[in-house]
Amino acid sequence: MIPDEIINQILDRTDIVEIISGYIPLKRAGRNFRANCPFHHEKTPSFMVSPDKQIFHCFGCAAGGNVFAFVMKYERLEFPEAVELIAAKAGIEIPRTQAANPGARSEAAKIHSANEAATHFYHYTLLKTDSANDAVSYLKKRGIKEETIKKLKLGYAPQGWDAFLNFAGKKGFDPGFLQRAGLTVTGKDGNSYDRFRHRVIFPIHDNKGKIVGFGARVLDEAFPKYVNSPQTPVYNKGNNLYGLNWTAQHIREKDSVIIVEGYMDFLMPFQAGVDNIVASLGTALTVEQVKLLKRFTKNIVMVFDPDTAGESASLRGLDIAVSESFNVKVAALPQGFDPDRMVREQGVEKFKECIDKSIDFFDYKYNVLKSKHKGSDINSKAKIAGEMLLTIAKVPNAVSRSEYVKKLAQYMDIDPQALWAEIKKIKPGQDTSTGVSLEISDSTPSSGVCINVAEKMLLGFALEDFSFIEQIRKHLNVRHSENDEFNILLGVVCDFWDQHKNINIGKLVNSIKDQRRCRIILDAYASTQEVTDKDKCFKDCIKNIKQTDLKFRLKALQAEIARAHDLKTDEESLNKLLSEYNGLIRQKTEV
Ligand SMILES: [Zn+2]
DSSP states (O other): OOOHHHHHHHHHHOOHHHHHHTTSOOEEETTEEEEOOTTSOOSSOOEEEETTTTEEEETTTOOEEOHHHHHHHHHTOOHHHHHHHHHHHHTOOOOOOOOSOHHHHHHHHHHHHHHHHHHHHHHHHHHHOGGGHHHHHHHHHTTOOHHHHHHTTOEEEOSSSSHHHHHHHHTTOOHHHHHHTTSEEEOTTSOEEESOOSEEEEEEEOTTSOEEEEEEEOSSSOSSSEEEOOOBTTBOGGGOOBTHHHHHHHHHHHTOEEEESSHHHHHHHHHTTOOSEEEOSSSSOOHHHHHHHHTTOSEEEEEEOHHHHTSHHHHHHHHHHHHTTOEEEEEEOOTTOOHHHHHHHHOHHHHHHHHHTOEEHHHHHHHHHHHHSOSOSHHHHHHHHHHHHHHHTTOOOHHHHHHHHHHHHHHHTOOHHHHHHHHHHHSTTOOGGGOGGGGOOTTSOOTTTSSOHHHHHHHHHHHHOHHHHHHHHHHSOGGGOOOHHHHHHHHHHHHHHHHHSSOOHHHHHHHOOOHHHHHHHHHHHHHTTTOSOHHHHHHHHHHHHHHHHHHHHHHHHHHHHHHHHHTTOOHHHHHHHHHHHHHHHHHHHHO
């Protein structure tokens, strides 16, 4: 957790215009700045940055927020990372909270530096020593260019038992530590020796570019084909995606990622210019891997080898990506090909063709299941439907989920109601068929949900200029509004004016911890920006709210009068109610 004081300090010392203009060109337009929105495609600029209020807003796609929100969205960062980035730009140091285990931190740092040393050693051995001749000719035979070897820092672990061990010893790494780092192993005799011997080395980087582990491949068809780093304090196989450190930027630019299985499946297309690609280093994607990708894109193309395509592990990987809200497509390669061989033997264009022909995960899984459970009997039908529903149940968006159920019903000629009944069994207690309204995300503009248009615009005026607040107070007795949310937010805005004598909305939304309310504030501000005759609009809003309020009170009074009639209440009380009613009617015509 970064302390609030620090966050406010950062907001005080940064200018949203300066930060955003570091990403996109801004043009001055009156008090604000305009640009083409970086978050949706457009030709006329509807993206606005306000230096007074320290927020941005897009009238086209409703993106908006303070400087952190912009950097999070643009750089696809988590909040703490965005804060760190902006803090660095502002020259503010974020105090580190004491690590839970300071010893563990330094061990991790030490492993990183041992991995660096090892990478350097293997890379040097490959490029500069005769012992690597076999490895060099092997890589050449596989079609790997020298520039790729250099870029990916490929290496060669020489034959023998202690070449690296001796090198590392001279660098001051002791055998016990090297074993914990996963670089050596201990034999039955209790002695250490090199984990990787006579193999081509693929250093594995995390997405920040630090070397966390290694994959090592034999030069022939010996077994095991690959030896990998074991789990260490810095490496967990399922937490990384091979290549992401080189391709993250391109994945974001193309807004799509191709996921392959192995090192070579990554390397060959990458070398041939396919730059939005990563390797999962396993048949099934893990949740952690999928989450890593979330910052860069929501669109995945999985490339399966025909050998592993139908395996349940592959299908499980699909489900994981689907459940994390990705648009998932699958590209199946022709029999006998993996991406490595495909590019090497048929050229990268053929590979790209396969990617272009990728199909939606739904159709893919359906085809796999259909060839698995052949026949049109009820049993196979039930099996296919059951497995398809397991995936569909994981689609987080209720609208898409409903579409998939419809599609499945159509494909299989089954009543959709029957499928819904089955889905409910998968997620007990959750009514998926009516879940749509419950799943509106935080980013959905909440216009009309808990605050009406007139109230929203009044809030917008209140954010713009303090004089509007005085008028609201004068014309609109607080109890006039039956809407609590409006009163609460107006109170928040008033307090901010009182405290700061101006409104930095960037700071204001940061102080409001409720996402929904932040959204209303941002929408409110945007709602009055395009208004030309502000005074007239303001008066209309006041009038509208008064009328709504009167209508509400009249209705309540009507009900009370009707009840008084029914209960034969004494005449005096009834007359009192009636005169109150007439008073309200008069007020209504005055408004
Ligand atoms: Zn936009």
